[in-house]
Amino acid sequence: MLIATWNVNSVRTRLDQVLAWLKESKPDLLCLQETKVDDPFFPKEDFKKNGYQVSFHGQKAYNGVAFVSRHVLNDVRLGLSGELPNDPEAERLGEQKRVISALIKDIRVVNLYVPNGSSLKSPKYIYKLQWLNCLKRYLKAQANRQEPLCVLGDFNIALEPRDIHNPEKLTGGIMASEPERKALQGLLEEKSLQDIFRIFEPESNNWSWWDYRSGAWDRDKGWRIDHIYLSEELVRQAKSCRIDKRVRGNIQPSDHAPVLVEINWPEEETEDELSDDLFRY
């Protein structure tokens, strides 16, 4: 089972690149962030033609998350309210479309676009901390079902010095401040979620995002802010995790690169596939 996450910074602008990447990398599931498209305009037919089904939760201009899957997605849950119905805070924060979750082959995948926060003195930074706090309750609610769990996406947080090209200068600032790091670390510990990339690659200089500004890509001044977290039973089955930085060198690229995890997971055909048109009697 190959699962990938990629902040594409507009799925419509990046459509050809995403389809080309799917063809080449053939993931079972691609989780998108910053789709920047309202649901009625999501380019679902383009994915369908290429053998993928989609689920999405978007809005125009900003935010938006989506699943692109070769397998049936079950129990799709939209927004923070997807696990926290009747929670006013989840409803308020959920006005920004940043969360989608589903079961794929009995694995619960939670696809997140964590608020950026802008700067430490911005109201958006307060929103980011409130949002992370709500995510903690969200994951607590999810845990009641005891599903194998994969939480991934654009976290807009670099947890450690080795996740930033210049930790001396950048530590303490936005995406590397103590309150946001503590908030993320807290919910990971609580759920025993592991940063699967670090199980395979302890070295620094592995980035998933390079700012469009300042020639960051050419100078390799990046951050690792796109993460894949796995629960224990999935960590044991994980075979590899890598960042596909090549596509950051595309013409008109996203500022993020895809991150992929390969998990040993039963791949035999199930009723999911048998319900396909070919097998309908």
Place this chain on the structure above:
DNA sequence: ATGTCGAAATCGTTTCGA
């Protein structure tokens, strides 16, 4: 060194968010 993108609206340049 906030130097660049993408999208929307104020429509062809500006503003916002990242």
